[in-house]
Amino acid sequence: MEETNPGWLTRGELEQARAQMPILYVEAVPVRVDDAGEVTEIGLLLRIMPDGTMSRAIVSGRVLHHERVRDALLRHLEKDLGPVALPRIPVSPQPFTVAEYFPTPGITPYHDPRQHAVALAYIVPVSGDCRPRQDALDLVWFTPEEAASALVQQEMIGGQGTLLKQALAHMGRLV
Amino acid sequence: MEETNPGWLTRGELEQARAQMPILYVEAVPVRVDDAGEVTEIGLLLRIMPDGTMSRAIVSGRVLHHERVRDALLRHLEKDLGPVALPRIPVSPQPFTVAEYFPTPGITPYHDPRQHAVALAYIVPVSGDCRPRQDALDLVWFTPEEAASALVQQEMIGGQGTLLKQALAHMGRLV
């Protein structure tokens, strides 16, 4: 699909760009909140990896040429959570953190063997019905305590467990 | 009403406290947002001042003893915008700024002749129906451009016009 839109990259062009410059990403931590805005649950996607293992992930994806950051957030949330999740995209462009994924492990807590990706990370309350699509098997809701637990953390890869703990800290829910 | 709740202050006690320590406030800028989270309108309360002039204001009020900041936000929003405004209290306790109101003018851009008040300021999208109550005549919605205009700014007092411009800047909507 990406290959037919002007300004989007073919697979070959994307490979080439990935070897030459940082690629801009957005990441979104889907949450359920109560009336006072306190986070009650965090949503994690469940995916089957190529080697058959399972991993849990937050919503993540590239920002396209001529696409606003908030439109990229909306597009990836809709792609991963379905059309009626009713995400509340943040009013401010200020992310809670910037996660720098390097192809070389150990430079930062984040690692992506494919590329140098720089992700603007946001917390996004969703109030609607989430129906994971595409390559995600399921969306599972966890309490803040469960999300920070070793069990869930070890099912996340590339440093997304660390990013999730940063999100919990930003919400005042990392104990 | 405040005098009958344990932990709340009588008018005399409040006067005494105001002369002796900073008083903690919350302030909320009510906004309307589109599906991508972009702010389309800012809501300002219209009030008649004791001298008969009109002034515009954002939602503002004290944090009570043993009250969480997010509960204080919810209480003041309900008090000023009515019970069905459906405010979306922020998930993070991090305010976009801290406004320090001094009884002496000129120390900061903020001034309150009654007291030294320190306000945690938040932007709060509201999706429901707003019906101003108490001492507010009306709630009027302005575009970001109108809210930053000299006309609206000169109708705000105590430095709240400056706070509003800070909120617009934080949302990326101050041109």
Place this chain on the structure above:
Amino acid sequence: MEETNPGWLTRGELEQARAQMPILYVEAVPVRVDDAGEVTEIGLLLRIMPDGTMSRAIVSGRVLHHERVRDALLRHLEKDLGPVALPRIPVSPQPFTVAEYFPTPGITPYHDPRQHAVALAYIVPVSGDCRPRQDALDLVWFTPEEAASALVQQEMIGGQGTLLKQALAHMGRLV
């Protein structure tokens, strides 16, 4: 000392205020940084508690009447780290979080049996020589990994260990 300054509270008045309204605090996490701004060490005060046990703490104290938040930060840092610590007070009043200490445990991760205190929390790089004064025995520097370890965390009280982890997360150094 506090009793002779106009606007400051006597011990009796402070006791009374503590029972009636939230008390505004500032908290500062002292850090050492390298040339690229990356945090290399976190400084924790070592204190002997009334019961003879030791505890570790970040810099913390009240904001006084008619005192700016940044002046309160500077005053408490100088009080706890000495006159030549050369703290770099943040340029923005936006705290990385707001910690709400309740006299009742369990409402938030923070607890202060004496009072309801609301603390604006900042990260403060210090480049000079730190000489703890007053009731602190020593200032000890820890790596980010050590600061987040169970050993250090269990030596902190009232939820300050949680606040420290939030600071590490905000700096991108909580793994």
Place this chain on the structure above:
Amino acid sequence: MEETNPGWLTRGELEQARAQMPILYVEAVPVRVDDAGEVTEIGLLLRIMPDGTMSRAIVSGRVLHHERVRDALLRHLEKDLGPVALPRIPVSPQPFTVAEYFPTPGITPYHDPRQHAVALAYIVPVSGDCRPRQDALDLVWFTPEEAASALVQQEMIGGQGTLLKQALAHMGRLV
């Protein structure tokens, strides 16, 4: 120089990338601060444009492949302000805003006819001696009031005047 480093782009490759994906930038507002962290002056670069007009600008530049955001900040600050400016790179990766420069005017307040650039914007106190290099004629220091004035704002292009006002707002210095 860029053409000989592995992972960097030739001019042709950069042109191609600019037509196909958002390019990641960092921007830094250099400031002078007093002991309490309050901003006293903002530094703006003075440049002669190809058409002979003068323009004022903040520090700005690309993030390279396999370069950390904080290292890109340090590199561009050293390039524009000289080797002894002693910049204090922020401890947190959280930018005060994200500025989205589109080749099409009007989508955001930011415009870059060459490319779609997404800039992470930071405020950077500098305590050393600034000696502008490369294509900058001079670095001039302005008070916060001067920096927000129409005179200075109209000498800035591409929306950097708006970004400067956002920085002032974030520092609590936009009146």
